[in-house]
Amino acid sequence: xxxxxxxxxxxxxxxxxxxxxxxKRYKPRLFDxxxxxxxxxVYNRTNHNLTxxxxxxxxxxxxxxxxxxxx
Numbered sequence: 001x002x003x004x005x006x007x008x009x010x011x012x013x014x015x016x017x018x019x020x021x022x023x024k025r026y027k028p029r030l031f032d033x034x035x036x037x038x039x040x041x042v043y044n045r046t047n048h049n050l051t052x053x054x055x056x057x058x059x060x061x062x063x064x065x066x067x068x069x070x071x
Contacts, residue, residue: 016040026060034058043068 011018014028016039034054036047048066055064 010022011020012028013019015032017031017035019026019028019031034051036051036054037044041047051066052064055061
C-alpha cells in the first residue's frame with residue numbers, strides 16, 4: 001500500500017486547523033471540542049498529550065497523529 005502524504009492541500013481548513021478526513025466522516029466542530037491548544041499557542045507538551053488522549057478516548061480513530069508546522 002502506498003504511503004499517503006497528509007499535507008494541508010488535502011485538508012479542510014476549519015478554525016485554524018487543517019483536518020484530513022478523506023471520507024468526510026466527522027463534523028469539523030468535533031475537533032473544536034477535542035483540541036486543547038489553538039493555532040499560535042506556544043507548544044505545551046501537557047496540552048499536546050491531553051489532546052491526543054481526548055481524541056484517542058472517544059474511540060473513533062484507529063490512529064491519532066498531530067502535525068505541527070510553521071506557516
